[in-house]
Amino acid sequence: MPDQNRPTWSYSLPAALLLMAPFDILASLAMDIYLPVVPRMPEILGTSPAVVQLTLSLYMLMLGMGQLLFGPLSDRLGRRPVLLGGAALFALSSLLLSATTSASLFVMLRLIQAAGASAALVATFATVRDVYGERPEGVTIYGLFSAMLSFVPALGPIAGALISGAFGWQAIFLTLGVLGLAALGQALSRWSETRTVTTGKPKPAFVAILRDGAFWTYTLGFATAMGAFFVFFSTAPRLLIDRAGYSQLGFSLAFATAAAVMILTTRFAKGFVARFGIPGCLARGMALLMSGSLLLAIGETVATPSFTTFVLPMWIIAGGIVMTASVTANGALKAFDAMAGTAVALYFAVQSLIVSLVGTGSVLLLGGDTAWPLVAYCLTMATVTLVALKLLNRRQRQPV
Numbered sequence: 001m002p003d004q005n006r007p008t009w010s011y012s013l014p015a016a017l018l019l020m021a022p023f024d025i026l027a028s029l030a031m032d033i034y035l036p037v038v039p040r041m042p043e044i045l046g047t048s049p050a051v052v053q054l055t056l057s058l059y060m061l062m063l064g065m066g067q068l069l070f071g072p073l074s075d076r077l078g079r080r081p082v083l084l085g086g087a088a089l090f091a092l093s094s095l096l097l098s099a100t101t102s103a104s105l106f107v108m109l110r111l112i113q114a115a116g117a118s119a120a121l122v123a124t125f126a127t128v129r130d131v132y133g134e135r136p137e138g139v140t141i142y143g144l145f146s147a148m149l150s151f152v153p154a155l156g157p158i159a160g161a162l163i164s165g166a167f168g169w170q171a172i173f174l175t176l177g178v179l180g181l182a183a184l185g186q187a188l189s190r191w192s193e194t195r196t197v198t199t200g201k202p203k204p205a206f207v208a209i210l211r212d213g214a215f216w217t218y219t220l221g222f223a224t225a226m227g228a229f230f231v232f233f234s235t236a237p238r239l240l241i242d243r244a245g246y247s248q249l250g251f252s253l254a255f256a257t258a259a260a261v262m263i264l265t266t267r268f269a270k271g272f273v274a275r276f277g278i279p280g281c282l283a284r285g286m287a288l289l290m291s292g293s294l295l296l297a298i299g300e301t302v303a304t305p306s307f308t309t310f311v312l313p314m315w316i317i318a319g320g321i322v323m324t325a326s327v328t329a330n331g332a333l334k335a336f337d338a339m340a341g342t343a344v345a346l347y348f349a350v351q352s353l354i355v356s357l358v359g360t361g362s363v364l365l366l367g368g369d370t371a372w373p374l375v376a377y378c379l380t381m382a383t384v385t386l387v388a389l390k391l392l393n394r395r396q397r398q399p400v
């Protein structure tokens with residue numbers, strides 16, 4: 001049984017957010033701020049676009065799969081050492097990334113950077129559960145984290161374009177390293193241990209979770225939504241900069257509009273859930289992804305790449321992403337309150353694995369400078385998710 005004396009922090013809510021939020025933001029920023037220079041990296045590193053694609057795909061894979069290691073490790077060793085170790089890895093690897101032009105070393109350092117981000121991220125969310133799990137402030141923190149992360153895809157590429165334009169691509173990773181060191185320095189003096197002491201051995205949970213139909217259905221939906229955005233930012237730089245002739249800043253501004261649509265749609269997510277329910281939101285989210293991808297296919301077939309043919313259909317997909325992601329966690333994890341930590345780790349790990357393998361495969365097989373990878377990913381994964389939802393609802397006798 002867990003210790004009933006739940007850990008507390010003496011910090012006010014704003015102070016706690018300032019302490020924790022940097023680790024949440026940096027994990028995502030390390031992906032988005034790098035996008036404007038992706039088209040130049042094959043020449044800089046002396047390698048192929050496929051290898052540069054690995055610096056995106058492997059980062060996302062490690063960010064998700066690493067939680068399967070660092071989540072249990074934080075339960076055993078504590079939140080503080082895992083967070084500090086992860087932050088140190090992130091900062092050091094970021095600084096080293098700015099100093100190498102070796103393709104193999106660059107890929108390896110991106111993996112280490114992602115491992116550090118994964119450790120810091122899981123320790124941060126575990127701390128929120130420890131301190132605020134039964135307090136109303138917890139809802140506020142999760143909501144603010146989500147709101148902040150909605151801005152990262154919008155502002156990250158713009159920041160990357162401005163920084164690389166003024167100081168060179170190396171400055172992007174120097175910036176990440178300095179921000180990581182600043183967050184680490186703050187945590188060293190202020191982040192106290194919050195892990196609760198438990199007695200007895202926990203029962204194995206992996207098999208029970210992985211045999212659950214609802215877990216798989218809603219995790220597939222989450223992977224479909226996150227993968228759509230992953231394939232979008234994997235293809236958008238080459239399509240808009242190389243083919244459509246956008247500048248780095250112009251690309252970043254166009255890219256930001258999709259993130260802005262996600263931010264706007266988030267304001268209505270609560271109403272969507274109240275009106276359509278969890279399965280209804282998932283079904284409608286998949287329908288939006290499929291509708292947007294069909295418009296992308298038409299644009300790719302009959303016109304040259306442009307804001308109208310590529311970015312505007314992505315607005316529809318962005319709305320579907322929000323509608324989907326607003327309900328998938330509750331749908332997937334509803335039955336696992338007693339093993340929520342393991343379920344959350346599996347939820348993110350399975351999603352990351354699907355996105356990395358299927359999303360990367362679509363980009364490599366269909367060409368990273370066209371809309372076809374995004375079209376294929378959305379249509380295929382949305383269809384699979386809708387079939388799984390239909391089967392789940394049939395078993396549960398719950399109409400969409």
